[in-house]
Amino acid sequence: MSKRSEESSIKAHRKYSPVSSLKNRWQEWADQHIITQKLNPFSEEFDHELAMSTRLHKGDEGYGRPKEGTKTAERAKRAEAHIHREIRDLCFIIETMAKPRRDGKIQVTFGELFERYVRISDKVVGILMRARKHGLVDFEGEMLWQGRDDNVIITLLK
Template sequence: MKYTTKNEMEKKETSDEGNVTKKAHCNTVEGLKENWQKWANDHCEYQKHNPFSSNRTMTVQFQKGEEGYGTPREGSRTQQRGQSAHAHIEKEVDELCMIIKSIGETGEDGKPRVAFGPLFERYVTISNKLVGVLLTARKHGRISFEGEMLWQRRDDDVIITVLE
């Protein structure tokens, strides 16, 4: 939604004589009324697509399995925030794999690996969300480890292997 600034409202118009100017839609009641009506019309159009509005008439409904189902509108701020979050998570997973490679040892299969205990001790100074990043990295097929969840002390000897 675009709001009109005072400078945009103060555009000058030339009268019939060519040398007299006046400000259009600046202080006249008619100009204020037109600007208000434009804003109201824009807002009504916006509310038609707002999923939280009770005035929703033009919302596109996707069925499960259709393209576009469960995804934000193209070019929306929601889509931008999602892309930013994915990039941030990818960066954290890359950092985790780099740390495992730097403090771990190479196994018989040539892949870097480290026990959870030493990784936890090293990573806790970097971030407090190691287990969440480990689960995300496993979900994306970047690492592997036994068990569903890793707990400090109990799973200190569980081996975490980088798969790439």
């Protein structure tokens, strides 16, 4: 083996050795940790200027959402899927409770729906509000209260 090929072999071994790779990964983690601590308001190394310059603002991509790939993001996706299932269930219950009117709309009173749906879920009002936000139902008023709003008509839109 020539001296030149031996030197290149040693350099290649150093460059791709497991110890060097581990050292590099550790250094990357340490560098990232320093930045994370500068952004953490509970850390002694907190840097207010850096935190304010890197934070997201309303309208920015990702604002008000957990970072992708985190456990919080995973929980948020599961919760959103659960809410959508409850909305579909609520719409199905409304559809099965009443016959369509001549114009094709399906309507039910809040009192009737509350009595039927409260056995399924205690979040009737919250699910109704989310369903209205998604354009699936409509009703008068901001909030519905059991007893007081029993005669409010809920219309299934889709």
